[in-house]
Amino acid sequence: MVNDMTGTANEFYDYNDNLNNIDLFSAWLFGKINANCILSELSQSGCSVLIPKNQSAPSGAFNLLIMSPDDSNRIHTALNAEQRWQDKNYSATHKKIGIQFNNIENDQLLEINLLMQHFRHSGNKAIKCSLLKR
Numbered sequence: 001m002v003n004d005m006t007g008t009a010n011e012f013y014d015y016n017d018n019l020n021n022i023d024l025f026s027a028w029l030f031g032k033i034n035a036n037c038i039l040s041e042l043s044q045s046g047c048s049v050l051i052p053k054n055q056s057a058p059s060g061a062f063n064l065l066i067m068s069p070d071d072s073n074r075i076h077t078a079l080n081a082e083q084r085w086q087d088k089n090y091s092a093t094h095k096k097i098g099i100q101f102n103n104i105e106n107d108q109l110l111e112i113n114l115l116m117q118h119f120r121h122s123g124n125k126a127i128k129c130s131l132l133k134r
Contacts, residue, residue, distance in 0.1 A: 035067050037052075038050040038126050039126070044113070050090065051095050053093060057083060057095065058133055060082065062082070063078055064101075064131060065077075065078050069122065076115065083099055115127065
């Protein structure tokens with residue numbers, strides 16, 4: 001498995017107090033963070049994500065790691081999430097899932113708002129993301 005992430009272990013360990021830092025660090029260390037999904041729609045309460053058909057969709061609660069719009073090798077924000085729906089036949093190469101955010105705090109809401117502005121101003125330029133099972 002090729003890992004698309006770069007950065008130091010310390011950057012991931014210190015990234016987000018709202019996430020279990022040990023889990024995030026372990027995921028980075030063992031190559032489980034693979035930003036091969038694409039954020040396709042975004043609101044303050046949730047989003048939709050395109051997932052390669054050969055990748056399984058998450059079940060139950062998971063962490064959505066949204067990469068920086070400017071550098072897909074850096075995490076912009078990490079959110080607690082849960083899948084709400086799935087379209088397995090979205091395209092020949094991808095399925096689409098609907099995601100609801102859980103327990104969003106004010107600083108995370110600000111990050112979501114920044115990403116929403118980026119979507120509007122960039123003409124919906126693709127933003128990569130990763131689904132990290134808890």
